[in-house]
Amino acid sequence: MSIRKMSASSGEGWIGYSLKIAQHRLRQRLEAELAGTGVSASQNAVLLAIGDNPRISNASLARAAFVTPQSMQGMLVTLERDGFIVRTPHPDHGRIIMTELTDKGSAAAQAGMLAAEAVERQMLADLTGEEARLLGDLLRRCADALERT
Template identity: 85%
Template sequence: MSMRKMDTASDEAWIGYCLKVVQHRLRQRLEAELAGTGVSASQNAVLLAIGDNPRISNASLARAAFVTPQSMQGMLVTLERDGFIVRTPHPEHGRIIMTELTEKGSAAAQAGAIAAEAAERQMLEDLTGDEVNLLRTLLQRCAHALQEE
Protein backbone atom coordinates (compact mmCIF):
# COMPACT_ATOMS: atom_id res chain seq x y z
CA MET A 1 0.00 0.00 0.00
CA SER A 2 1.25 3.48 -0.88
CA MET A 3 2.47 5.79 1.87
CA ARG A 4 1.14 8.80 -0.01
CA LYS A 5 -1.68 10.79 1.54
CA MET A 6 -4.93 12.31 0.31
CA ASP A 7 -4.24 15.18 2.72
CA THR A 8 -2.93 18.23 0.87
CA ALA A 9 -1.24 19.47 4.06
CA SER A 10 0.96 16.36 4.20
CA ASP A 11 4.51 16.37 2.84
CA GLU A 12 3.61 12.99 1.36
CA ALA A 13 0.47 14.13 -0.49
CA TRP A 14 -0.10 12.96 -4.04
CA ILE A 15 0.93 15.78 -6.39
CA GLY A 16 -1.95 14.97 -8.74
CA TYR A 17 -4.42 15.18 -5.87
CA CYS A 18 -2.96 18.53 -4.79
CA LEU A 19 -3.33 19.80 -8.37
CA LYS A 20 -6.95 18.68 -8.48
CA VAL A 21 -7.73 20.41 -5.18
CA VAL A 22 -6.13 23.64 -6.45
CA GLN A 23 -7.98 23.36 -9.77
CA HIS A 24 -11.30 22.79 -7.98
CA ARG A 25 -10.80 25.73 -5.63
CA LEU A 26 -9.64 27.97 -8.48
CA ARG A 27 -12.77 27.10 -10.44
CA GLN A 28 -14.98 27.82 -7.40
CA ARG A 29 -13.25 31.19 -6.97
CA LEU A 30 -13.63 31.96 -10.68
CA GLU A 31 -17.32 30.99 -10.65
CA ALA A 32 -17.81 33.35 -7.68
CA GLU A 33 -15.99 36.16 -9.52
CA LEU A 34 -18.10 35.51 -12.65
CA ALA A 35 -21.42 35.46 -10.77
CA GLY A 36 -22.51 38.87 -12.03
CA THR A 37 -21.50 38.37 -15.67
CA GLY A 38 -24.17 35.86 -16.66
CA VAL A 39 -21.62 33.27 -17.85
CA SER A 40 -20.00 30.20 -16.31
CA ALA A 41 -16.26 29.51 -16.21
CA SER A 42 -16.55 27.25 -19.27
CA GLN A 43 -18.59 29.85 -21.17
CA ASN A 44 -16.03 32.47 -20.16
CA ALA A 45 -13.24 30.36 -21.63
CA VAL A 46 -15.21 30.09 -24.88
CA LEU A 47 -15.84 33.85 -25.07
CA LEU A 48 -12.16 34.59 -24.44
CA ALA A 49 -11.10 32.07 -27.08
CA ILE A 50 -13.52 33.55 -29.64
CA GLY A 51 -12.28 37.03 -28.78
CA ASP A 52 -8.73 35.90 -29.49
CA ASN A 53 -9.68 34.13 -32.75
CA PRO A 54 -13.13 34.64 -34.33
CA ARG A 55 -12.39 31.89 -36.87
CA ILE A 56 -11.64 29.30 -34.19
CA SER A 57 -13.14 25.88 -34.84
CA ASN A 58 -15.71 24.23 -32.60
CA ALA A 59 -13.17 21.49 -31.81
CA SER A 60 -10.62 24.08 -30.69
CA LEU A 61 -13.27 25.82 -28.61
CA ALA A 62 -14.11 22.50 -26.95
CA ARG A 63 -10.44 21.98 -26.07
CA ALA A 64 -10.18 25.54 -24.70
CA ALA A 65 -13.19 24.96 -22.43
CA PHE A 66 -12.26 21.36 -21.51
CA VAL A 67 -15.55 19.98 -22.81
CA THR A 68 -16.54 17.51 -25.52
CA PRO A 69 -17.40 18.77 -29.02
CA GLN A 70 -21.01 17.73 -28.36
CA SER A 71 -21.13 19.80 -25.18
CA MET A 72 -19.55 22.70 -27.05
CA GLN A 73 -22.34 22.66 -29.60
CA GLY A 74 -24.91 23.03 -26.81
CA MET A 75 -22.85 25.78 -25.18
CA LEU A 76 -22.66 27.73 -28.45
CA VAL A 77 -26.43 27.44 -28.91
CA THR A 78 -26.92 28.84 -25.40
CA LEU A 79 -24.40 31.66 -25.89
CA GLU A 80 -26.06 32.60 -29.17
CA ARG A 81 -29.56 32.44 -27.69
CA ASP A 82 -28.45 34.64 -24.78
CA GLY A 83 -26.93 37.23 -27.12
CA PHE A 84 -23.22 36.73 -26.36
CA ILE A 85 -22.24 35.49 -29.84
CA VAL A 86 -23.41 35.56 -33.43
CA ARG A 87 -22.75 32.62 -35.74
CA THR A 88 -22.80 33.05 -39.51
CA PRO A 89 -21.75 30.89 -42.46
CA HIS A 90 -18.33 31.66 -43.90
CA PRO A 91 -18.77 33.64 -47.14
CA GLU A 92 -16.50 31.29 -49.13
CA HIS A 93 -16.71 27.96 -47.30
CA GLY A 94 -20.32 26.92 -46.69
CA ARG A 95 -19.50 24.25 -44.10
CA ILE A 96 -17.52 26.64 -41.91
CA ILE A 97 -19.47 28.62 -39.33
CA MET A 98 -17.84 31.81 -38.10
CA THR A 99 -18.48 32.79 -34.51
CA GLU A 100 -18.12 36.37 -33.33
CA LEU A 101 -18.71 38.15 -30.06
CA THR A 102 -21.58 40.61 -29.83
CA GLU A 103 -21.19 43.79 -27.78
CA LYS A 104 -22.70 41.87 -24.86
CA GLY A 105 -20.23 39.03 -25.48
CA SER A 106 -17.26 41.39 -25.65
CA ALA A 107 -18.31 43.02 -22.38
CA ALA A 108 -18.73 39.60 -20.74
CA ALA A 109 -15.34 38.44 -22.06
CA GLN A 110 -13.68 41.57 -20.68
CA ALA A 111 -15.38 41.08 -17.30
CA GLY A 112 -14.42 37.40 -17.44
CA ALA A 113 -10.77 38.23 -18.05
CA ILE A 114 -10.83 40.55 -15.04
CA ALA A 115 -12.49 37.82 -12.96
CA ALA A 116 -9.90 35.25 -14.04
CA GLU A 117 -7.09 37.65 -13.18
CA ALA A 118 -8.59 38.25 -9.72
CA ALA A 119 -8.95 34.52 -9.02
CA GLU A 120 -5.40 33.82 -10.20
CA ARG A 121 -4.02 36.74 -8.22
CA GLN A 122 -5.65 35.34 -5.07
CA MET A 123 -4.26 31.87 -5.78
CA LEU A 124 -0.71 33.20 -6.20
CA GLU A 125 -0.71 35.91 -3.52
CA ASP A 126 1.63 34.02 -1.18
CA LEU A 127 4.21 33.26 -3.89
CA THR A 128 7.12 35.41 -5.01
CA GLY A 129 7.50 36.39 -8.65
CA ASP A 130 10.27 33.81 -9.05
CA GLU A 131 8.06 31.12 -7.49
CA VAL A 132 5.21 32.00 -9.87
CA ASN A 133 7.55 31.69 -12.86
CA LEU A 134 8.95 28.39 -11.53
CA LEU A 135 5.45 27.03 -10.91
CA ARG A 136 4.38 27.97 -14.45
CA THR A 137 7.46 26.30 -15.93
CA LEU A 138 7.05 23.13 -13.86
CA LEU A 139 3.35 22.81 -14.67
CA GLN A 140 4.07 23.31 -18.38
CA ARG A 141 6.70 20.58 -18.22
CA CYS A 142 4.30 18.24 -16.40
CA ALA A 143 1.58 18.90 -18.98
CA HIS A 144 4.05 18.25 -21.79
CA ALA A 145 5.14 14.96 -20.18
CA LEU A 146 1.52 13.77 -20.12
CA GLN A 147 0.64 15.01 -23.60
CA GLU A 148 -0.62 12.26 -25.84
CA GLU A 149 1.57 11.42 -28.81
Protein backbone atom coordinates in the same frame (compact mmCIF):
# COMPACT_ATOMS: atom_id res chain seq x y z
CA MET B 1 12.33 -1.91 0.32
CA SER B 2 9.07 -0.62 1.79
CA ILE B 3 6.25 0.98 -0.09
CA ARG B 4 5.05 4.16 1.53
CA LYS B 5 1.32 4.01 2.06
CA MET B 6 -0.51 7.07 0.75
CA SER B 7 -4.18 7.72 1.00
CA ALA B 8 -6.29 9.96 -1.17
CA SER B 9 -8.13 11.21 1.92
CA SER B 10 -4.96 12.63 3.46
CA GLY B 11 -3.34 13.59 0.18
CA GLU B 12 0.00 12.97 1.86
CA GLY B 13 2.69 12.65 -0.77
CA TRP B 14 0.29 12.97 -3.70
CA ILE B 15 1.32 16.00 -5.70
CA GLY B 16 -1.47 15.26 -8.17
CA TYR B 17 -4.00 15.36 -5.34
CA SER B 18 -2.68 18.73 -4.17
CA LEU B 19 -2.83 19.96 -7.75
CA LYS B 20 -6.44 18.81 -8.04
CA ILE B 21 -7.40 20.61 -4.80
CA ALA B 22 -5.78 23.81 -6.09
CA GLN B 23 -7.55 23.44 -9.45
CA HIS B 24 -10.89 22.83 -7.76
CA ARG B 25 -10.55 25.87 -5.51
CA LEU B 26 -9.39 27.97 -8.45
CA ARG B 27 -12.48 26.93 -10.39
CA GLN B 28 -14.77 27.69 -7.43
CA ARG B 29 -13.29 31.17 -6.98
CA LEU B 30 -13.48 31.89 -10.71
CA GLU B 31 -17.11 30.76 -10.88
CA ALA B 32 -17.90 33.04 -7.90
CA GLU B 33 -16.15 35.99 -9.55
CA LEU B 34 -17.96 35.36 -12.84
CA ALA B 35 -21.40 35.10 -11.22
CA GLY B 36 -22.26 38.69 -12.12
CA THR B 37 -21.27 38.35 -15.78
CA GLY B 38 -23.92 35.79 -16.72
CA VAL B 39 -21.39 33.24 -17.97
CA SER B 40 -19.61 30.25 -16.46
CA ALA B 41 -15.86 29.71 -16.47
CA SER B 42 -16.18 27.39 -19.50
CA GLN B 43 -18.36 29.88 -21.35
CA ASN B 44 -15.90 32.64 -20.51
CA ALA B 45 -13.05 30.59 -22.00
CA VAL B 46 -15.13 30.20 -25.16
CA LEU B 47 -15.88 33.93 -25.39
CA LEU B 48 -12.18 34.75 -24.97
CA ALA B 49 -11.18 32.22 -27.63
CA ILE B 50 -13.80 33.56 -30.07
CA GLY B 51 -12.61 37.10 -29.37
CA ASP B 52 -9.10 36.03 -30.36
CA ASN B 53 -10.22 34.15 -33.49
CA PRO B 54 -13.77 34.34 -34.93
CA ARG B 55 -12.89 31.51 -37.34
CA ILE B 56 -11.92 29.11 -34.55
CA SER B 57 -13.30 25.62 -35.00
CA ASN B 58 -15.74 23.99 -32.61
CA ALA B 59 -13.10 21.36 -31.81
CA SER B 60 -10.60 24.07 -30.85
CA LEU B 61 -13.24 25.82 -28.76
CA ALA B 62 -13.96 22.53 -26.98
CA ARG B 63 -10.26 22.11 -26.17
CA ALA B 64 -10.05 25.71 -24.90
CA ALA B 65 -12.99 25.14 -22.56
CA PHE B 66 -12.00 21.57 -21.54
CA VAL B 67 -15.31 20.12 -22.76
CA THR B 68 -16.31 17.57 -25.39
CA PRO B 69 -17.22 18.73 -28.91
CA GLN B 70 -20.81 17.66 -28.21
CA SER B 71 -20.94 19.81 -25.07
CA MET B 72 -19.42 22.67 -27.04
CA GLN B 73 -22.25 22.59 -29.54
CA GLY B 74 -24.76 22.97 -26.71
CA MET B 75 -22.71 25.75 -25.16
CA LEU B 76 -22.63 27.67 -28.46
CA VAL B 77 -26.40 27.33 -28.82
CA THR B 78 -26.83 28.72 -25.29
CA LEU B 79 -24.37 31.59 -25.85
CA GLU B 80 -26.14 32.50 -29.09
CA ARG B 81 -29.60 32.27 -27.52
CA ASP B 82 -28.47 34.49 -24.63
CA GLY B 83 -27.05 37.11 -26.99
CA PHE B 84 -23.32 36.67 -26.32
CA ILE B 85 -22.41 35.48 -29.84
CA VAL B 86 -23.72 35.59 -33.40
CA ARG B 87 -23.08 32.69 -35.77
CA THR B 88 -23.28 33.13 -39.53
CA PRO B 89 -22.16 31.05 -42.53
CA HIS B 90 -18.79 31.99 -43.98
CA PRO B 91 -19.36 33.94 -47.24
CA ASP B 92 -16.95 31.75 -49.25
CA HIS B 93 -17.02 28.40 -47.46
CA GLY B 94 -20.51 27.07 -46.79
CA ARG B 95 -19.39 24.50 -44.21
CA ILE B 96 -17.55 27.05 -42.05
CA ILE B 97 -19.61 28.90 -39.47
CA MET B 98 -18.27 32.27 -38.38
CA THR B 99 -18.77 32.98 -34.69
CA GLU B 100 -18.45 36.55 -33.47
CA LEU B 101 -18.94 38.23 -30.14
CA THR B 102 -21.82 40.63 -29.75
CA ASP B 103 -21.35 43.79 -27.68
CA LYS B 104 -22.79 41.82 -24.75
CA GLY B 105 -20.31 39.00 -25.42
CA SER B 106 -17.37 41.40 -25.63
CA ALA B 107 -18.37 43.02 -22.33
CA ALA B 108 -18.73 39.60 -20.67
CA ALA B 109 -15.35 38.46 -22.02
CA GLN B 110 -13.67 41.63 -20.72
CA ALA B 111 -15.29 41.19 -17.31
CA GLY B 112 -14.28 37.53 -17.35
CA MET B 113 -10.67 38.42 -18.11
CA LEU B 114 -10.60 40.83 -15.18
CA ALA B 115 -12.19 38.20 -12.91
CA ALA B 116 -9.63 35.57 -13.97
CA GLU B 117 -6.76 37.98 -13.35
CA ALA B 118 -8.11 38.81 -9.87
CA VAL B 119 -8.46 35.13 -8.96
CA GLU B 120 -4.98 34.36 -10.21
CA ARG B 121 -3.54 37.23 -8.18
CA GLN B 122 -5.31 35.81 -5.11
CA MET B 123 -4.00 32.31 -5.81
CA LEU B 124 -0.41 33.52 -6.16
CA ALA B 125 -0.53 36.09 -3.34
CA ASP B 126 1.68 34.04 -1.01
CA LEU B 127 4.35 33.39 -3.67
CA THR B 128 7.18 35.62 -4.78
CA GLY B 129 7.34 36.58 -8.43
CA GLU B 130 10.15 34.08 -8.95
CA GLU B 131 8.17 31.32 -7.23
CA ALA B 132 5.13 32.05 -9.41
CA ARG B 133 7.25 31.87 -12.58
CA LEU B 134 8.87 28.63 -11.36
CA LEU B 135 5.47 27.12 -10.54
CA GLY B 136 4.20 27.95 -14.03
CA ASP B 137 7.29 26.41 -15.61
CA LEU B 138 7.09 23.26 -13.48
CA LEU B 139 3.39 22.76 -14.24
CA ARG B 140 4.02 23.14 -17.99
CA ARG B 141 6.82 20.57 -17.76
CA CYS B 142 4.56 18.16 -15.85
CA ALA B 143 1.82 18.58 -18.47
CA ASP B 144 4.35 18.01 -21.27
CA ALA B 145 5.63 14.84 -19.58
CA LEU B 146 2.08 13.46 -19.39
CA GLU B 147 1.52 14.28 -23.06
CA ARG B 148 4.44 12.11 -24.20
CA THR B 149 3.57 8.60 -25.32
